[in-house]
Amino acid sequence: xxxxxxxxxxxxxRMLALQPELxxxxxxxxxxxxxxxIQCNDIAANMGIRPSSSxxxxxxxxxxxxxxxxxxxxxxxxxxxxxADLYQVFAVISLDPPNGLxxxxxxxxxxxxxxxxxxxxxxxxxxxxxxxxxxxxxxTPPVAKMLAQSGVETVGDIPIQYLPCDAKLQAQLIxxxxxxxxxxxxxxxxxxxxxLGKELVHLLARIQxxxxxSLRYFQPPLWFYQRLTxxxxxxxxxxxxxxxxxxxxxxxxxxxxxxxxxxxxxxxxYHRDIEPTKLEIGLxxxxxLAAELAVFCQLKMESLKLPAAVxxxxxxxxxxxxxxxxxxxxxxxxxxxxxxxxxxxNELQLRLGYSRVFGVQNRHDWLPERAWQRSAAGSAIxxxxxxxxxLWLLPTPKPVQIQQWCxxxxxxxxxxxxxxxxxxxxxxxxxxxxxxxxxxxxMRRSMKESTQEPMANSWGEYTSAVIQGLGHRDYWVxxxxxxxxxxxFYDYQQECWWLHGxxx
Amino acid sequence: xxxxLQQLMDKGALWRGGEWKNSGQNSGKNGEFGAFGKAAATDYxxxxxxxLDQALGGGWRCQRVHELQCEYAFSGELSLLAPAVIAAxxxxxxxxxxxxPALPYAPAIAGMLQQAGLTNPESAQHIVLTxxxxxDTLWAAESILHSGQAGVLLLWADSLSxxxxxxxxxxxxxxxxxxxxxxxxxxxxxxxxxxxxRVLLTPDKTHAMAANAPRGQVQWQLLKRHGGWPxxxxxxxxxxxxx
Numbered sequence: 001x002x003x004x005x006x007x008x009x010x011x012x013x014r015m016l017a018l019q020p021e022l023x024x025x026x027x028x029x030x031x032x033x034x035x036x037x038i039q040c041n042d043i044a045a046n047m048g049i050r051p052s053s054s055x056x057x058x059x060x061x062x063x064x065x066x067x068x069x070x071x072x073x074x075x076x077x078x079x080x081x082x083x084a085d086l087y088q089v090f091a092v093i094s095l096d097p098p099n100g101l102x103x104x105x106x107x108x109x110x111x112x113x114x115x116x117x118x119x120x121x122x123x124x125x126x127x128x129x130x131x132x133x134x135x136x137x138x139x140t141p142p143v144a145k146m147l148a149q150s151g152v153e154t155v156g157d158i159p160i161q162y163l164p165c166d167a168k169l170q171a172q173l174i175x176x177x178x179x180x181x182x183x184x185x186x187x188x189x190x191x192x193x194x195x196l197g198k199e200l201v202h203l204l205a206r207i208q209x210x211x212x213x214s215l216r217y218f219q220p221p222l223w224f225y226q227r228l229t230x231x232x233x234x235x236x237x238x239x240x241x242x243x244x245x246x247x248x249x250x251x252x253x254x255x256x257x258x259x260x261x262x263x264x265x266x267x268x269x270y271h272r273d274i275e276p277t278k279l280e281i282g283l284x285x286x287x288x289l290a291a292e293l294a295v296f297c298q299l300k301m302e303s304l305k306l307p308a309a310v311x312x313x314x315x316x317x318x319x320x321x322x323x324x325x326x327x328x329x330x331x332x333x334x335x336x337x338x339x340x341x342x343x344x345x346n347e348l349q350l351r352l353g354y355s356r357v358f359g360v361q362n363r364h365d366w367l368p369e370r371a372w373q374r375s376a377a378g379s380a381i382x383x384x385x386x387x388x389x390x391l392w393l394l395p396t397p398k399p400v401q402i403q404q405w406c407x408x409x410x411x412x413x414x415x416x417x418x419x420x421x422x423x424x425x426x427x428x429x430x431x432x433x434x435x436x437x438x439x440x441x442x443m444r445r446s447m448k449e450s451t452q453e454p455m456a457n458s459w460g461e462y463t464s465a466v467i468q469g470l471g472h473r474d475y476w477v478x479x480x481x482x483x484x485x486x487x488x489f490y491d492y493q494q495e496c497w498w499l500h501g502x503x504x
Numbered sequence: 505x506x507x508x509l510q511q512l513m514d515k516g517a518l519w520r521g522g523e524w525k526n527s528g529q530n531s532g533k534n535g536e537f538g539a540f541g542k543a544a545a546t547d548y549x550x551x552x553x554x555x556l557d558q559a560l561g562g563g564w565r566c567q568r569v570h571e572l573q574c575e576y577a578f579s580g581e582l583s584l585l586a587p588a589v590i591a592a593x594x595x596x597x598x599x600x601x602x603x604x605p606a607l608p609y610a611p612a613i614a615g616m617l618q619q620a621g622l623t624n625p626e627s628a629q630h631i632v633l634t635x636x637x638x639x640d641t642l643w644a645a646e647s648i649l650h651s652g653q654a655g656v657l658l659l660w661a662d663s664l665s666x667x668x669x670x671x672x673x674x675x676x677x678x679x680x681x682x683x684x685x686x687x688x689x690x691x692x693x694x695x696x697x698x699x700x701x702r703v704l705l706t707p708d709k710t711h712a713m714a715a716n717a718p719r720g721q722v723q724w725q726l727l728k729r730h731g732g733w734p735x736x737x738x739x740x741x742x743x744x745x746x747x
Contacts, residue, residue: 080547138578339651341598346635348644356634360610372610377631378598384614391582391616391745393609483720483742484578500580501609504721 001105001115003122004144006103006134007491008034008099009039011075013131015068016041018228018246029070030055039069041360072098074227081226082178083130083218088257090122094141094215098146102215128253136283138245140209146181151484165203180208181471221373224254224262227314237301240269244297247315248290255320261286263319267297271308278335284376285342292343295474299350321358334416345377364415368475368500370395388477397489397498405488405497410476477503514735516559543722549591549682551584552746553724555737561730564588568698569669569676569683569693573690575624575726577605581686583743585658588682589613590620592655593628595658597681599634600648602659608632616746642668649683657683669695673735684732692727700727 007013010030016022026044028037035055037044044065049058075098083093083101092104105118112118115137120393126133143155146162157409158174158181170444178184184192185204193201205211226247234240240330244267255261265281279301360373362384371386372393395434472492479485487501512518548562559562564570564585572581588712591593592599601608608630617628635641638661648654653687657676664672664685687727689702702725726735 118697122700158688181697199632237571339653341651341653344653345631345646348704352633352640352644354633356636358607358632359629360613361612361631362614372607375595378629381610381628381630382615383618389609389615391609391612392578392604392605392606414543452630479720481707482576482579484576484705485720486578494625502606504580504583504742 002141002144003103003105003118003137004096004100004136004138004148005103005122005126006136006145006148007079007082008098008134009041010078010099010131011070012039013043014078014129015229017130018243018250019231021231022066025066026058027068028055028058029068030058052173053417058296075099077225077227079157080218080221081128081224082131084220084259085129085217085254086122086125087220089125090118093218094435095146095218100145102144104213139298140207141213141215142203142207143458154182156180156185158182160184163203165199169196169200175464212372222315222318223320224251225314226250227312229312231311233309233311234468234490235306236373237298239308239309240301240313240502241294241298244295244315245290247313248293248297249316250343251293252288252290255288256316258320260320261288261320263287264317265293265297266315266316266318268316269306269310270312270314272311274308276481277304277306277310281350282354283346284347284354286324287343287346289321296346299347303351304381349377367416368414390485392502394500394502397500398497400488400497402488402497405478405486407488408477408479408485410478411474411490412476414471414473414475416471467471475500512596516735521738546552552587552589553584553740553743554583555740556584556701557722557731559724559726559729559732559735559737560671561732562616562681562685564731565698566680566682567677569672569685570699571685571687571690571695571697572702573687573700573702575689575703576705579703580720580743585656585682585684585702585745586616589686590622592682593617593622595655596627596651597655598631598657600646600654600658601630602648602657604632604658604660612745618746619746638662640641642671646675649679649681652679654681654685655678657681659684661684663687663690664695666693666695669697673697697728699729701725702727705742 009029010132012027015366016027017028023041024043026047026049027041028044028049029039030037036055037049037051037055037058039051040049040058043100044062045056047061049061053411055067056309058067078428079095079097079099079101083095086093086101086103090105090106092101094102103118103122105112105115112121119135122135134148135175136144137147138144138155140163143158145164146158146269148341149153150158152158160179160181161170163173163184173184177228178187189201189204192204206213227241228247230240230243246336251262257408263283263285263286267279267281269277269279271277278322279297279300281296283296287296304464314472344358355379359375359379360380360381361373362472363373366372368389371389377400473485473489474492475489477485479490486499487503489498489500508561509518528724533573547566549566550557550563551560572584589599608631613628613630622628633644635644641659642662643661645657648657659672664687669685672683672685683688685697691726704723704725706721706723707719721739722742725740726732726737728734
């Protein structure tokens, strides 16, 4: 059993749903090339405008006509989006662009044994979309489609002009006095084939369900996309906030249905002649609430300037993932937490920049600058096994005059393991940025060579590195003239002292 | 006020009636705060230094902004805040490091928490923020406080305007976080900090092991404190991060 859902004015209905202010005027969507009306609202229809009437006629019939361009790509997107929504209720969906889609009821029979239940589900699912639609139920896909399009009750009454065949064959049939599908089916198949050709036989076989239909079944998309035409051109962010809110509510509805959250939003603002402005919002922690996402968008929007007036905007949400549970302690306080930590971190990262907000984490490495690492902000710190490390580590070691320091405890020798030397990992071990300044040129050349040499030569490189004392350091706890305890090291290769951290 | 009286009060040797009202029945004896009410005890976290605790009436108070003016960075100011960091970790609330002067070194932080014998050291979150401008820093500080998530907020700034401090104060009042502002030496113009502590580094030349590298000594000077006059505490050996 198949249901065909015919959506005669999908794009227009969605426009009205997103912008209810438009409902009071005659609204049409027209095709730009042919200057013909494709979809119109009830007010326009009452004035006599019909789909496929020309745009000039429409202007004559309605003085305050609001014409918008019909976008095929958007119609396809909308249909996809609608199918994705219906996918929650119906497993087998096949799209029939631009205006319809099929649902197969057979796989759902266990869930909805009665066909009426299926129809109720369909109604429920389509209600929030606020679109007009017609349904047809038939044994085969073509019959369901013809019933939905024609609006008649029984298969036999379907007028012949809804038959999915070319106009020539239709004219032939009408001339023969066959006005309905019932009349055509009454004629013996072989006879009809003789008179009207093989094509008709195939068609009849498809209608009867004798031939297998090759339909492409719908797969739900991996992202969300929605595009919105603005009522008036706007050049300020303030005016864009309201349409954005609606789009984000749509997104929330979409994500809510899937129990997902998004980690990437792409807002595109379309201008008249120039390239659209794109605004990317990457989130470290997923979000799905419209109000929350609106704040993120606003944070990002404030830092961007619009080059021209905006006509349309679209939103795309990618990197959808299952929602992570938020742990909340019911008993222990929590009353003063007004914002969740992931949300706070998202906001901070959007405003300050992703790399400027991070967590610190231990790492199992003896090299001090590699014994810690940046981690995702908000992750907990692990236990450590090295003790006696300073609280502060200088991002780049600072050269010091050893005469001004008093060595207290040490040395703690750091020697790079052979595999790191052999693997050509040498630039990591030595030469923080500041060091390069004091290295003499020959040394720098040798460093450069050593990094460029392939693995084959690594043993020789290792031995030469050992001779040079590459990366060998002695760490000391020392005190300066003001009495502050610092963490110094002596670098054997460069034969000088560096300050690497502070204990206080 | 008479000079000798001032001297006595600076030493903390004088008991005053006003103090009694503010801080329970604090007898003023060294390190005894047993008479503090239960509610008050949770509001305070020790500085790790008995003398300073006593001067502050129990330690750092939460919901308040405390200022630490350091003549030189890295002069033991962070070790005064270590108990607050431990308290935040045991409450499983994050510590924010806003615009720190160097990298907080993860092994040292973890080592300190382990040494404190925390039952769940895995719940300690440390988040470092390095904003590009001071405006961003203040914005971040306010958002962090408004979210109510922070356990401890450490903010480094050169100098903060009166309005900025006022805003921080208001934001801090509605959370239960400990908020510390670490700056250089500031003038004594009025600001809405709860505590203003000046950390002065005074090298101890007398006990020098070597003449050119004396043992570190600090002097804490409280320019402003709750329930007391400004006070200058005796010199102490430079405290180190307990790790």
